[in-house]
Amino acid sequence: MAALAQWLDATAFSQAVRRAAWLIPLLQSVHILAIAAVLSSVAMIGLRIAGFGRSQTVAATAGRFAPWLWIGLIVLAMTGTVLIAAEPKRSLPNAAFQLKMLLLVLAVASATTMAVSLRKHPLAWEGNRCGGAAARALAALTLALWCAIAIAGRWIAYAQDT
Amino acid sequence: MVVAPLAAIALSGPTALLDMLSTTQLSVFIRESAWAFPTIESTHVVALALVIGTIAIIDLRLVGWASRHRPYIEISGEVLPWTWAAFAVAALSGFLMFTSQPVAYWANLAFRLKIALLLIAGANVLIFHLLTCRSVARWNHAPSVPLPARLAGMLSLLLWIAVVFLGRWIGFTMTPV
Numbered sequence: 001m002a003a004l005a006q007w008l009d010a011t012a013f014s015q016a017v018r019r020a021a022w023l024i025p026l027l028q029s030v031h032i033l034a035i036a037a038v039l040s041s042v043a044m045i046g047l048r049i050a051g052f053g054r055s056q057t058v059a060a061t062a063g064r065f066a067p068w069l070w071i072g073l074i075v076l077a078m079t080g081t082v083l084i085a086a087e088p089k090r091s092l093p094n095a096a097f098q099l100k101m102l103l104l105v106l107a108v109a110s111a112t113t114m115a116v117s118l119r120k121h122p123l124a125w126e127g128n129r130c131g132g133a134a135a136r137a138l139a140a141l142t143l144a145l146w147c148a149i150a151i152a153g154r155w156i157a158y159a160q161d162t
Numbered sequence: 163m164v165v166a167p168l169a170a171i172a173l174s175g176p177t178a179l180l181d182m183l184s185t186t187q188l189s190v191f192i193r194e195s196a197w198a199f200p201t202i203e204s205t206h207v208v209a210l211a212l213v214i215g216t217i218a219i220i221d222l223r224l225v226g227w228a229s230r231h232r233p234y235i236e237i238s239g240e241v242l243p244w245t246w247a248a249f250a251v252a253a254l255s256g257f258l259m260f261t262s263q264p265v266a267y268w269a270n271l272a273f274r275l276k277i278a279l280l281l282i283a284g285a286n287v288l289i290f291h292l293l294t295c296r297s298v299a300r301w302n303h304a305p306s307v308p309l310p311a312r313l314a315g316m317l318s319l320l321l322w323i324a325v326v327f328l329g330r331w332i333g334f335t336m337t338p339v
Contacts, residue, residue, distance in 0.1 A: 025334045029327040032211065036326075039208065040215020043244070053240035056232075064229065150211060151204040158200040 001092050008088035017086035024086060031079040035150050037072035041065035042111070042146050046139040049125065058125045062118055069111065096159035100152035107145035114138055180264040192262035199262060206255040210329070212248035214322045216241050224315025230305035234298060263336075272331035279328065283321040290314040 008014055017023050047053060048061040056064070084091045091097040117135075118125050125135050183189055192198045219241050222228035229237055260267050267273045294310045301307045 025330050026327075029330045032207065032326050032330065033214070033323060035207070036211040036213075036215040036218070038215075039211040040219070043212060044216070044219070044241075047244070055236045055240060147208050150208050154204040154207050155200055 005088040005092040008085055008092075011085070014085050014088065017082060024083065027079045027083050027086075031076060031083065034072045034075035034079065035153075037068045038076065039143075039146050039150065041069040041072065042143050045069075045114075046143045049127075049136055049139040051127065058127070059118065059122050062115075062125075066115065073108070090160070091156060094156050094159050096152050096155035100149055100156070103145055103149045103152060107142060107149055110138065110142040110145055114142060176268065177265075180268055183261060183264045186261070188258075189261045189264070192258060199259065202255045202258045206252055206259065209248045209252035209255060210326070213245055213252050214326065216245040216248065217318060217322060220245075221315040221319045224307055224311050225319065226306050226312065233302045234307070235302050266336055267332070270332055270336045272328045272335050276325055276328035276332065279321050279325050283318065283325070286314055286317050286321065 042065075044053075044065050045058075045062050048056070048058050053061070117138075124132065127135070192202065219229070220238055223230070223232070223234060223237050260273075290311070294308075294314055297308070301311065306312075
């Protein structure tokens with residue numbers, strides 16, 4: 001990982017991004033806005049599954065917010081990739097970063113499971129069939145994972161040289 | 163006992179107040195602890211993400227870019243309580259971060275601009291709720307709402323995006339004292 005960071009750090013692209021002093025805070029700001037889209041979408045779907053805001057069905061709520069989740073995730077991946085390439089030594093060997101990537105895999109798996117299950121067993125998700133408890137637990141887990149990802153992301157700045 | 167410091171504040175402006183704040187136990191603790199500041203900052207990020215994401219749901223309805231066929235009151239009733247709860251957490255965690263280095267934050271241009279934009283955003287909310295929203299019964303179900311309401315939504319979107327940018331800028335421009 002250190003060798004990869006070393007090589008990436010020396011590339012012309014990495015150096016160019018670092019040289020433009022405004023680019024990294026700009027990318028981080030876009031990254032945060034995309035986090036807002038993802039976290040809020042997951043929260044809105046999760047709250048509906050938990051029984052809040054019943055004016056729309058779970059399926060309708062998921063349909064309203066799922067696209068924002070996936071678009072937000074794409075923006076996060078793009079800005080995140082450039083941020084890693086710009087400062088690979090800050091991220092790749094960093095314990096908080098590595099934890100974040102692990103949590104990311106789990107969160108995407110959890111959200112995908114929800115999306116697939118919603119399509120296959122819509123009634124269980126509307127809370128009028130057995131399986132409601134499992135649905136609520138999965139929704140809570142997904143939200144907790146995305147919060148943990150944002151928290152781990154901020155800790156990258158503090159987990160240097162550990 | 164309290165009169166002397168208060169008189170000092172009156173004479174020297176906010177500097178004395180900021181100095182005083184920076185000597186409180188809370189300030190010293192957040193400044194010197196290895197985990198307190200990152201923990202508060204992480205909480206701030208999660209809370210502000212929820213503030214901006216949920217308020218955007220309302221703003222996008224007003225501007226007419228999403229949820230055009232849902233009644234405005236239904237959306238705001240379901241979403242706004244969470245926005246306010248998240249805002250309370252964001253404001254408290256933000257104040258705690260400020261407390262750790264009040265003099266340095268106050269001296270920072272990005273911080274001042276961010277506070278100014280937050281005040282404008284607050285005024286926007288106030289004007290919307292006290293004046294614009296009074297006619298909501300007439301446009302609650304309308305996909306396209308009257309111009310003042312649309313403007314309030316657009317202004318809110320722009321202000322919160324700018325607040326995020328300025329917030330991140332503080333981290334890159336602040337010089338610790």
